[in-house]
Amino acid sequence: MNNKEFLELVKNVEVKYEKDVGKDHYRQNYHLMPLVGFMNDPNGFIEFNGEYHLFYQYNPVYPEPKKVCWGHVKSKDLINWEKLPVALAPLDWYDSHGCYSGSAVNDNGIFTIMYTGNVKDDDGNRETYQCLAKTSDGINFTKDEKNPVISNQPKGYTRHFRDPKAWRHKDLWYMVLGAQTEKKQGTAVVYKSKDLYSWYKVGEAAGSNLPDLNFLGYMWECPNLFNMGNKDILLFCPQGVEAKGDLYNNIYQCGYLSGKLDYDTGKLSYGKFTEIDRGFEFYAPQVMEDSKGRTLMVGWMGLPDEENSPSIERHWLHCLTIIRELQLRNGKIIQKPVEEMKLLRKEEISYNGIVLENGEVQFQNIKGDSYELLCDFSYEKVQSFGVKLRCSADRKEEILFYYDALEEKLILDRSKDGFHKSGVRKCSVENSGKLRFNIFMDKSSVEIFVNDGEETFTSRIYPRQGSEDVIFFADNGTAELNLKYWKI
Template sequence: MAEWTRAQRYQRYEDVDNETLENLQQQVNLSKYRQLFHIQPKTGLLNDPNGLIYYNGLYYISHQWFPLGPVHGLKYWYTYTSKDLVHFSPQGISLRPDTVSDSHGVYSGSAFVYKGELYYMYTANHRDEEWNRVSTQHIAKVHDDGSVEKFPEAVISHPPTGYTQHFRDPKVFIKDDTYYAIIGAQNELGQGRALQYRSQDIKHWEFLGEINTNLDAFGYMWECPDYFNIDGYDILLFCPQGVESDGEHFRNIYQSGYIMGQLDINHLKMNHGDFHELDYGFDFYAPQTFVDEFGRRILIGWMGLPDTTYPSDQDGWAHCLTLPRVLSVEGGNLKQRPIKDLEKLRTNKETALGYANKFTTKLHPYEGKQFELIIDVLENEATEIYFEVRTSKSQSTLIGYNTKSRKLTLDRTDSGYLPENVEGTTRTTTLDTDLSKLQLFVDTSSIEIFCNDGERVLTSRLFTDEDAVGIKTSTESGQAFLKFTKYDLKGEEDEKTISNRGSSN
């Protein structure tokens, strides 16, 4: 792919002629990697989910967007609405880089309700003549017709003393009728931090200090922080950049995870356990959470990573969002489950029951390109169990489970074209309990694996050939008694909407 110049990366979408935009859209529409039931960019690059909220009977889901190609450049917010978090209606661009403060990009932020009305708080990115970053925090009001009105001035005009211009991604939450904003930051020692602000009127924000987590040397920047409480547990999500890999942990270029415990919001001290990764796959970053209409905490992440080149880049687009996940704390552990409404996408149910052994290749006659597969492990006397999806004569995506160690491995060595700048072709996680269930959501170019009813999740992009549709099972020694339930999944593409419906506004 040709190298993008700075001028190309910071060209305004509004200044590009219609013929160029139409040609790019046609190129993207022809991509064999376009997803069926995931949010993806109409063109260009999608990254962080932003402004997630349930408001007045609708879900609002936005994402960072560079419209003109599969690279990071001048960022906009692109917004969808939904009634069920399964079917989405594009609303087009909601936030544009149209002021001096956000001249070089409308960066990440969150949504909240104040006096019954919807607002966004976001980071504005500006570069001076020497290309020095200037980060400020802004608020915009969302009107009933979907139009957005930015406040005339920044509500937080500079980082506090002792912190650099790596100061972004405000997440607003309400506690005891007070508005708080947690912001990702870097101190002057080059260490990642989470900063806390407070407001009563959303116009004037008081800096309270940094949250004391005792993680003094844990990455050089903490992006996309998020705070919430589930069943009495305070949880702080953040994405530390610059954490070295450690065995099966921290294998991606940047990490995403959480600490859980108790936050003393008045004294800014959090007593917590270890940092845990949210996802053990190859492609997961920048998650954001919100509360749905039923009071559940929902998480959506970016299915991708910065500084990584993907095969779909050649087709003029990159990345998608994960499926929505319901978070819960059970037995002191955070679990993630796919939302139940995804069952609306199910068609063509098939089931099979039987033993898998060393000689098994197809326990079931399944094939699939976009499907949900539930595997129940009813008995297991095997040392290793292997599950393969998206297989052909030359390609396969392998999920292996070692019974003794409880290690589950995702291996995409033979999964077709691979992203560049990625360490290794396997990801491994150790389960807390014996493997009893796998729930797989396989889309045209992705897989999301939920282990043991949400105990672990592994999310990755897959770029196989179109004939890689097989599903296989086998063991290393011994046998396993398994139950398979497979559904084909009907997505938006079936309704001729996902690739072509996006507004050009």
């Protein structure tokens, strides 16, 4: 199959299932998702010639055997995205079983992407190749004739060696790759190059095999290594981390180490590992710096090996998060919805001085399945308070998000969302007498930013059509609420 034939295959599949997909009330209103088929990792997030480009892993024929390619969209405002043709297709010997994750760079005016080519033989043995592709028009990409630029892995590592994230530092290119040592321990490996073609290993930024860090998984995926202020951040997804109380409760994790990168050794002097999201689905983030000096991040609202969704019946699966701006506050990453999200706001409704006292309050004009909700709570003596989202009329369905002031914990409970039969996630937030919830609800997802990004909870949810009520409450005490609501 050649590229033209592959694009024709994708087009035919999209036409075949487009109407069926369009009938699904779980289709998102303002989140990026595949037209049909399976989406996972965001890739190649970059601003080039005044436009934002974003790629993503895409298998249009899902659930048939994988044909993992790179989907492609672009935008001028991070809100309105134009769908473009598939950028990479698994058609060459070095990527025959998938064009896996990678990144994009501006190489002296040349829009260049770097990705992992995945190959498996008849016995399932894996080979991995790091590859380049370029474009002159920002739409049609040509794989480099010198591919692969790195064949398989260096000594001491397994074939789980992938997801290159490249950047420029002074007069050299660097990249970080997710890897697994022969001892089955996760790590992040740093390389350098003068020209994107000849790469040399510098060292390991960090890893489960380093003596000053407790075991942190058997494989590290989708690493990002970037600078914010006076900190270098390694953001990655370790697989195989055991749950510890409220921490690490998803099948796979996503979090970061911060410190200072030694470019001579590749070693990061780091502190503790911190989860970057407290919800049920957040993985494989891509980070970039735009022309405004902002550090932007987008993630996959899904997890590997978890494909439990009613949308599969309509021939599509998964979506991406909204774009977020990252900042440092007291050494911790905080996440805020990008300023451009305000462009989606419609019909503002606000209420001030609402007293919640041992009960519930509901407003008939605050409801729906696609909106932004801003809640400012103040309190002194109360056991818990919060909001019930996507409630059904019979109250059999609800997504519960609240603060337990006695335990000083935020709690997201989606066990009554209409699809999941269980599910609670918690994190600790100090009792300060004030809390802000900024909630972005979409047809089948919720993203919650607490205290202007101090914590986030990202999750897929699947309420029945018509489950749209919003209820505010306080138990065993009193809380005061100011709120703003916008339809999206």
